[in-house]
Amino acid sequence: MKKAINLLMLLLLYVVAASAQKYDVKCLRGDSVAVYDVVETIRSEDTYYSKGEKLVFYLHDGDQVEGVDKFYDKGMIDTGGSIGYAVILRDGKKYCTLSENLVFSKDNPEGVEDKVLTKSDELAHTIQGRIFYSIIPYIIIALLFLGVMVFNILAMRSNKIRSMAVIAIPVCIMLGTLIEIWAYSVLGTNCFWWCDKNRYGFFGSLLRIIPFGLIVFYQVMSIKFYEPVILGEAFDGDVQDGISVKPALISMLAAFPVLIASALICDFLDLGGWIETLLILVSFLLALGIGVFLSLKRNIELMKSKKWGILLTLFTIVYILGCIVAVWGLIVVIFKLIIQILIIGGILCFILYAMPAPSSGGGGGTTYRTVYYDEDNKAHDSAYACDKANEEIAKREAGKHN
Helix, strand or coil: CHHHHHHHHHHHHHHHHHHCCEEEECCCCCCEEEEEEEEEEEECCEEEEEEEEEEEEEEECCCEEEEEEEEEECCCCCCCCCEEEEEEEECCEEEEEEHHHEEECCCCCCCCCCCCCCHHHHHCCCHHHHHHCCCHHHHHHHHHHHHHHHHHHHHCCCHHHHHHHHHHHHHHHHHHHHHHHHHHHHHHHHHHHHHCHHHHHHHHHHHHHHHHHHHHHHHHHHHHHHHHHHHHHHCCCCHHHCCCCHHHHHHHHHHHHHHHHHHHHHHHCCCCHHHHHHHHHHHHHHHHHHHHHHHHHHHHHHHCCHHHHHHHHHHHHHHHHHHHHHHHHHHHHHHHHHHHHHHHHHHHHHHHHHCCCCCCCCCCCCCCCCCEECCCCCEECCHHHHHHHHHHHHHHHHHHHC
């Protein structure tokens, strides 16, 4: 009997140990992370959590907590970009903190499964993740495009600088673009964390989106600004005489829809195996290749050199990919703010509509009206109304005396 009890206790301890999940704090930015109270709601025996407004305490690098659950919080008004929170235990009470600042502890017993962190959380603590969760790569991108702007301006004033700018401008654009593509390939839309409303609030995010939008605009227009530098005085600004970008852009945008359509057609026709793979691959390469070939042909004619035409076309392909990533990122971060922007715009429109129109009268726009008081000290807008009221008062008083 005693052995059975001991065995039962050991089994119970194993189950408890197996269910405990320990997490080490590893801050992505700074050396501490905020911990908030958590709102716990039970509906139909299911537990739902949401982030409270009260900041309770801070956790620091190296601290260890016990993870209980995870939830996604979208705030009061949001249309996407939900942010992950881990529900943690501290002194027997539940709190929540950003799950991206936690790593699964090595102190967990063997067999304990991580039920809190996602692949995105784990990726944030890889070398690449930590690079792109820092602000440094994005400052480098901004400086590279600032360099492009400076070279563009100076190249128009000095032939010596222009000869340098012919190489320096595409190099800066390509480096900035490759960093953008790299960041997006690692973190997806999370690479735009630095203007996320959930982290920095509406106005904090808006202040970051404005310079982001200006950089994206310049990035998109940078190749047009580059044309006078590479083509010199012979370029008159005519689109037909400039660098060929449009055919390659159309093909690159059309390639993936064609890929999806080809897969659906093969599925509808019940084609499989190597035939399906071949048809999908051929359709994708044709959709992509036609526009790129047309751009290559025109660029070779423009540069009057096969080598320079090929290099220019490779540059435009990287440039297009970077523009797609940057524009898509700008759309994502604006979309997260769109409801708030619409609400604030609606409030402003209502205020402007509801405000009374300014008076056109003299005296600095101030108008005055005469108020007439009857015998009972009641106000009237006209002398006639006041007289009529006084007549009624006189009749009433006469009736009292009679």
